[in-house]
Each structure stands twice: as C-alpha cells, then as structure tokens.
Amino acid sequence: MNGDWLLRGRDGRLTVYLPSGDAVLCRAERGPTGSWEDTPRTVGGSQKVHPGAAVGQGADGYAHLAAWRPTVPGESGLVHSTHFRPGLAPLDWVPIGHPDQKGDRTGPPAVAVDGAGRGYVFVRNKGGGVSLRNQKVKGGWGGWLDLGGPEVEGELAAVTGESGFVELYACVPGGILRWRQEGDGKKPVRAEGVDAPVRPGTLRALATSVEHTTLFFTDLSGDLCAWRPGEKPVTLLASAGPGPVSAVRCVIEGHDCTVLAQRSASGRVAFAAYPTEQESAGAWWTESGPPLPADAMVSVALDEHDEVVAASLSPSAGTVLLTRRKDEPGLALEAWREI
Incomplete structure (x- = not known):
C-alpha cells in the first residue's frame, strides 16, 4: 500500500486498508477506541485489482484509493474508489484509464486529495516521467x-499541504523531483528539487506547518534524512530498517511533535519523536511489540482524542496488530493486540 493505510474517519473511527490477493479490503472500528468489525469489506465491489494500491485522505475525512486492474491480456488500467465513512462500503471502482492510453502497469500509483476534496492520482508513465489525472472543479x-520528469524510480510520495494544495515528490538518480500546485485546481508544476543520494522506495511526505511540507527519505548510506524546499537535507538518525517511514504530527506534553515509525531490521516496530521541523533537537529509535514478518508494513495516525495510534500489517501472516499511546508522559504505548 502506498500512503497511510491507517486512517481516522470524519466520525473519529479508525479504518485499516488491507491488500488481499486480487482485492483491497477495509475494516473499521465499531466505535471510537472500541471493538473492530469482524468481517472486512471489499473496496470497489467484485472487480479484481493488482497488488500495490494507493490511499490518500482529504480534510473532509474521505479516503481515496487507486489501483491497477487487469483489462485485456498483458494490459492494465487504473481505477479509483472513494470511501466516505467507516462502516460504509466504499464506492465501486471507477476506471480512469492509462497514462499512455494503453499498456501494462507503469509503476505504483500515489493519491492525494486537495483542500476541496478532489482526488489526484499520480503514476509513472512509459517515458519515465510522471502523469496525473484528477477530479475537476465542477x-x-x-x-x-x-x-514530465524522466528516470523516476520507486514509489511516488503525494501530500496535501495545510494550504490545501497538492505536492508530489519523486526519486530520480542522484536526487528528488518536486511538483506543487500554485492555486486551487491548478495543474501541479515542477518546483525546486534537490540533489541527494536517495534510496528509491523510501519517500514519505508530511505537512509540518502552514508554509512547509517535510519529505523523509533514506540516503544510500542508510541514514534517514529530512528535507524542506528552500533548505538543505539534514540527517535525522540512522534508518531503523528498509522502506519508508510512516509519520504523523501530534501534541506530546504540550509540544508539536513529529512521530516516525518503521519496521526495524530486528523485525519489531521502531518509533522516534522530535519537535516538528526541529531536526537539530535529535531523535532516537525505541522498539516496540513482537518481531514481525519481513513483509510487514507500519502506519501511524491519530485517534479521536488526537493521540498516536499505530498499526502493523503482515500480508503473508494476514494479521493486523494495533497499539495506542498511554496516558503517560512521553511516547509510552500500550501492549500490541491483534484486531
């Protein structure tokens, strides 16, 4: 799954989005901090999709999903679904086509939702650049x-700033490309990028202030770095493991903090927290929970009380584990439990 697959809906309930063979499933809390639905729902109806769906969420709490589906032998097309509220079935998949009109999959999609609730689906095209299809104003x-943007590698990172404008980040050999909307409903345009030794597949972007989004990535030496346009990338700490981090902003003891989570090399989930946009304050990893399979993913979100909640998902094991922050100083977490 590309993007945050643990989301808080507009009613405060949490939903997890799960890859399952040729489908995407969703499962929601029955009530805030309560029990979970026994049976997951299938996103998009009975239509089969390829693995590697993307998820994005708007300020309205609606989730937007995109995935590739098989069409004719050797070819695929992208589809989109909207999920309005936990406990409801997501809409059926709607075909939105192929960036090159036809052909097979060109790369994993990424989804963002602008301030007006319109979905933006980004994907690499056969030329190695990025293509976009988005919902219109009317x-x-x-x-x-x-x-544009040749030689794009790995997963794209799409994010919506506090302005409501969409941004996109992509990894290319020796650097990072960036696109940004300059106005409501406008086509994203190339903006300032940065030269950096980036490991493909490790990008994750987070809105961290009215002015900035922060991009987290792992460099070729294995360090986790943070970059905001207009500044130079800074090394935050050594990466806990492979793949992108999951990130969320929250208030801890009265301070605006950024919490990071990543499956560590030991197989457990590692957490780090630091004052938002103050990487110089330093951060360190603290591992939590049981060792997880190699394919496990981690996602962090805020619950209805704006407290940190984290989930781990292992497609091979078919299990989802969940933990929440305790009512204690710091980032103390409850015991992980299977939902």
Missing part, C-alpha cells in the same frame, strides 16, 4: 496530464 475527471 465534477468528473480531467484528462491525463504529463508532468
């Missing part, structure tokens, strides 16, 4: 737009 979908 409804429906616009045509595919080629945003």
